[in-house]
Amino acid sequence: MSKGLEDVVAGTSAITFIDGVRGRLIYAGYDISDLAEHSSYEEVAYLLWHLRLPKPGEFESFAADLRSAGGLPLGVLEGIDDLELECDTMDALEMAIAALGIYDDPRLDTLGKAASIASKIGTIVPYIHAHKTGAKHHEPRKDLSFASNLLYLLNGREPDAFSEKLMNVLLVLHADHELNASTFTARVVASTLSDMYSSVNAAIAALKGPLHGGANERVVEMVERIGSPEGVPRFLAEKFANKEKIMGFGHRVYKTLDPRARILRGYAGRIAATRAERNDLAILDRLADEMVKQKNIYPNVDFYSGFVLHHLGVPTYLFTPFFAVGRTPGWLAHIMEQYSNNRIIRPIAEYTGPRDERYVPIGLRGGSITP
Amino acid sequence: MSKGLEDVVAGTSAITFIDGVRGRLIYAGYDISDLAEHSSYEEVAYLLWHLRLPKPGEFESFAADLRSAGGLPLGVLEGIDDLELECDTMDALEMAIAALGIYDDPRLDTLGKAASIASKIGTIVPYIHAHKTGAKHHEPRKDLSFASNLLYLLNGREPDAFSEKLMNVLLVLHADHELNASTFTARVVASTLSDMYSSVNAAIAALKGPLHGGANERVVEMVERIGSPEGVPRFLAEKFANKEKIMGFGHRVYKTLDPRARILRGYAGRIAATRAERNDLAILDRLADEMVKQKNIYPNVDFYSGFVLHHLGVPTYLFTPFFAVGRTPGWLAHIMEQYSNNRIIRPIAEYTGPRDERYVPIGLRGGSITP
Numbered sequence: 001m002s003k004g005l006e007d008v009v010a011g012t013s014a015i016t017f018i019d020g021v022r023g024r025l026i027y028a029g030y031d032i033s034d035l036a037e038h039s040s041y042e043e044v045a046y047l048l049w050h051l052r053l054p055k056p057g058e059f060e061s062f063a064a065d066l067r068s069a070g071g072l073p074l075g076v077l078e079g080i081d082d083l084e085l086e087c088d089t090m091d092a093l094e095m096a097i098a099a100l101g102i103y104d105d106p107r108l109d110t111l112g113k114a115a116s117i118a119s120k121i122g123t124i125v126p127y128i129h130a131h132k133t134g135a136k137h138h139e140p141r142k143d144l145s146f147a148s149n150l151l152y153l154l155n156g157r158e159p160d161a162f163s164e165k166l167m168n169v170l171l172v173l174h175a176d177h178e179l180n181a182s183t184f185t186a187r188v189v190a191s192t193l194s195d196m197y198s199s200v201n202a203a204i205a206a207l208k209g210p211l212h213g214g215a216n217e218r219v220v221e222m223v224e225r226i227g228s229p230e231g232v233p234r235f236l237a238e239k240f241a242n243k244e245k246i247m248g249f250g251h252r253v254y255k256t257l258d259p260r261a262r263i264l265r266g267y268a269g270r271i272a273a274t275r276a277e278r279n280d281l282a283i284l285d286r287l288a289d290e291m292v293k294q295k296n297i298y299p300n301v302d303f304y305s306g307f308v309l310h311h312l313g314v315p316t317y318l319f320t321p322f323f324a325v326g327r328t329p330g331w332l333a334h335i336m337e338q339y340s341n342n343r344i345i346r347p348i349a350e351y352t353g354p355r356d357e358r359y360v361p362i363g364l365r366g367g368s369i370t371p
Numbered sequence: 372m373s374k375g376l377e378d379v380v381a382g383t384s385a386i387t388f389i390d391g392v393r394g395r396l397i398y399a400g401y402d403i404s405d406l407a408e409h410s411s412y413e414e415v416a417y418l419l420w421h422l423r424l425p426k427p428g429e430f431e432s433f434a435a436d437l438r439s440a441g442g443l444p445l446g447v448l449e450g451i452d453d454l455e456l457e458c459d460t461m462d463a464l465e466m467a468i469a470a471l472g473i474y475d476d477p478r479l480d481t482l483g484k485a486a487s488i489a490s491k492i493g494t495i496v497p498y499i500h501a502h503k504t505g506a507k508h509h510e511p512r513k514d515l516s517f518a519s520n521l522l523y524l525l526n527g528r529e530p531d532a533f534s535e536k537l538m539n540v541l542l543v544l545h546a547d548h549e550l551n552a553s554t555f556t557a558r559v560v561a562s563t564l565s566d567m568y569s570s571v572n573a574a575i576a577a578l579k580g581p582l583h584g585g586a587n588e589r590v591v592e593m594v595e596r597i598g599s600p601e602g603v604p605r606f607l608a609e610k611f612a613n614k615e616k617i618m619g620f621g622h623r624v625y626k627t628l629d630p631r632a633r634i635l636r637g638y639a640g641r642i643a644a645t646r647a648e649r650n651d652l653a654i655l656d657r658l659a660d661e662m663v664k665q666k667n668i669y670p671n672v673d674f675y676s677g678f679v680l681h682h683l684g685v686p687t688y689l690f691t692p693f694f695a696v697g698r699t700p701g702w703l704a705h706i707m708e709q710y711s712n713n714r715i716i717r718p719i720a721e722y723t724g725p726r727d728e729r730y731v732p733i734g735l736r737g738g739s740i741t742p
Binding site: 001003004005006007008009010011012013014015016017026028029030031034035038039043051053054055056059075078079082083084087088090091092094095098099101102103178179180181182184185188189190191192193194195197198199201202204205206207208209210211212213252253343344345346347348349350351352353354355356357359360361362363365366 | 372374375376377378379380381382383384385386387388397399400401402405406409410414422424425426427430446449450453454455458459461462463465466469470472473474549550551552553555556559560561562563564565566568569570572573575576577578579580581582583584623624714715716717718719720721722723724725726727728730731732733734736737
C-alpha cells in the first residue's frame with residue numbers, strides 16, 4: 001500500500017504532464033515556459049479543454065464567450081450579500097459556487113457551463129472581497145481580458161500592460177497540475193456523474209486545506225518573521241532543530257526545481273522596486289540558497305507566488321481564492337475528461353480492525369465510562 | 372493501471388470491513404445483521420467514531436449531545452429560506468452545509484463538530500423539504516431519538532415504535548460502506564487538512580451523482596414502469612436486448628448478495644400491507660429471482676431501500692438527501708481517521724498526450740475554425 005496514493009496511477013490523462021526529474025511541466029504538449037511567456041489565461045483555458053491551441057477565429061469567439069459570462073446571477077449576489085463579514089473567504093466561495101449551481105443558466109451545455117464557471121469565479125472572488133471589506137463593487141467589463149478584469153474588479157482601476165501580463169503569468173502557471181489533491185477530488189466527484197458545479201465545489205473544499213492551497217500565505221508570514229536576509233541562517237537552524245517544515249519547498253512530484261518557481265523568480269527580480277520588496281526578495285533568495293545547499297530541497301511555486309500577488313495588490317487573505325480562480329480551468333478540464341471516459345472512482349481500504357466482535361446488550365457492557 | 376482504482380488499496384482503516392465473497396459487512400468488528408437488529412443510529416455513530424460500543428453512561432451522554440445539537444444557526448435557516456423553491460434538494464443541502472461551516476459554533480472540538488454536523492443534517496433535510504413544499508416546519512425535539520426526530524420533522528407527527536425501528540435499520544445499514552466514492556472524496560479533502568464541513572460538503576457533492584446516490588430512486592421508477600410481476604420477464608428481455616443496466620443490482624465489492632439487501636427484504640415482507648405495496652414487492656422479488664437466475668447478479672441495498680423509505684412517508688425526491696443523513700456518521704468517522712494518521716492523497720496520472728509541441732504565435736496557426 002502506498003500511503004497518500006503516492007506514485008499510484010489513478011487514471012490516464014492527456015491534459016498535463018509533469019516530468020519531476022527534469023523539472024518540466026507540460027500542458028497538452030506545450031512547455032509551461034513557452035505558455036507563460038507567450039500565452040494568456042484564455043488561450044490556456046482553451047488548450048486545457050480542447051487539448052490544442054485555438055486558431056484565430058476560435059480564440060476570439062472563445063475569449064468573447066468567457067468575457068461576456070462574468071456577470072453573476074442575482075441568487076449568487078444575494079447569497080454573498082447576506083454573509084457575515086468575518087466569514088472565511090474560502091467558505092464564502094464554497095457557498096457562492098453552490099449557489100451558482102442553483103442559479104446558473106440551466107440551458108448551458110458542458111463547455112458552456114465550463115466557460116460560465118471559469119468566468120464567474122473571477123467575479124465572485126472580488127465580489128466577496130468587496131463585501132467583506134466594504135469596498136465598492138465593480139461590474140465585470142467585457143472589453144478587458146480575464147487577467148485585466150480580475151485586477152480591475154479587485155482594485156477598481158484598469159491595470160497597466162505589465163501588471164496584466166504578470167497576472168496572466170500567475171494564472172497560466174496555476175491553471176493545472178495533474179492529479180493534485182483538489183483536481184483529484186474534482187475527478188472523484190465527477191466520476192459519480194455529479195454535475196460540474198458540485199465537482200468544482202468539492203475541489204475548492206480540498207484547496208482550502210492548509211496542506212494544499214495555503215502554502216504561499218505561510219511563505220509570506222515566514223518572510224515577515226525573518227525580517228532580513230541575515231536572519232535566514234538562524235531561522236533555518238531553529239526550524240531544523242525543531243524538525244519543523246519550511247513552507248514553499250519540496251514537492252511530491254518534482255525532484256528538482258519546480259519550473260513555475262524558476263519563472264516566477266524571474267519576474268520577481270523585475271518587479272522588486274521598493275526597498276521593502278527588495279528586502280523580501282533577498283530573504284527569499286537567501287532561503288532558497290540555504291535550503292538547496294543544506295538540504296538539497298528546491299523551492300516550489302508557492303515560494304514566489306505570494307511575493308508576486310502582493311505586488312499586484314492582492315491581499316494575503318485572498319491568495320487561496322486567487323489560486324482557486326487560476327486552477328478552475330484545470331479542474332474543469334479534468335472534470336470533462338473524466339466524463340468523457342468514465343468509471344466511478346472507488347478504491348478499497350486495508351482493514352485493520354477486528355472482525356468477529358459479539359454484540360452484547362448495553363446493560364451487560366459494564367457501567368464504567370473509562371474503557 | 373486499474374480504472375476507477377478498482378481493488379487498489381488507498382489506505383488502512385479500522386472502521387468498516389466488507390467481505391465481498393461471503394457477503395458480510397462489519398462495522399469496527401460488529402456484523403451489520405447484529406447492529407441492524409439490536410442497535411440504533413446513535414449507538415452506531417458512537418461505534419464508528421470510537422471503534423467500540425459505548426457503555427451505559429457513555430451512550431446516554433453521547434445520545435443526549437446528539438439530540439440537543441439539532442437546532443440550526445440563523446444563517447443556515449435564512450440561507451434555506453432564500454432558496455428558490457424548484458432548486459435541487461442536493462444543491463440546497465450543499466449550500467446549507469457550506470452555511471453551517473460559516474455559522475456553526477467555532478468553539479467546538481473535532482468530536483463536537485462531528486456531533487453537530489450529524490445532528491444538524493437531520494434537521495436541515497426536513498427543513499429544505501418544508502421550504503420547498505410549503506409544509507410546516509417543526510423544531511427538533513430533544514426527547515426523541517434521532518430516527519424518531521427525523522420522521523417527526525418530516526411528517527409532523529411522532530412515529531410509532533415500529534417506524535422508528537425501521538428508520539433506525541435504514542440509518543444503521545447506510546451509516547458506512549468503506550471507501551465508496553463519497554467517503555473517499557471526504558478523505559481526499561480531509562487529507563489536505565481542510566475542515567470537517569468542507570469535507571462533508573465534498574462527500575455530498577459526490578453522493579449527488581446518479582452513479583452513487585440516485586440508484587434507489589431509479590429502482591422505484593423501474594417498479595412503477597413494470598407495473599406487475601408478470602411484466603418483469605418482458606422488461607428484462609428488452610433491457611438485455613438494449614444492453615441497458617438494471618438498477619439496484621450488482622456491486623463492485625460484493626460478489627454475492629449484499630447483506631443490507633437481505634435485511635431490508637426481511638423488513639419489506641413485514642411492512643407490505645396495502646395492495647399496492649404487495650404488488651411492488653412482488654415485482655421486486657420477481658426481478659431479483661430473474662436476475663439471479665439469468666445473470667447471476669444479486670440485488671444491492673438500493674434495490675429495497677426505496678420501498679422501505681416510501682413506506683415511512685419519505686418522498687422519492689428526498690431519497691438521496693436521506694442517504695446523505697444516514698451516511699454522515701460514516702463520512703465523519705473517515706474524516707477523523709484521516710486526520711489522525713494523515714498524508715495528503717495525491718496520486719499520479721498516466722499521461723497520454725504529446726510532450727514536445729512547439730508554441731506557434733496565433734497568427735501563424737491558420738484561420739480555419741475546423742481543426
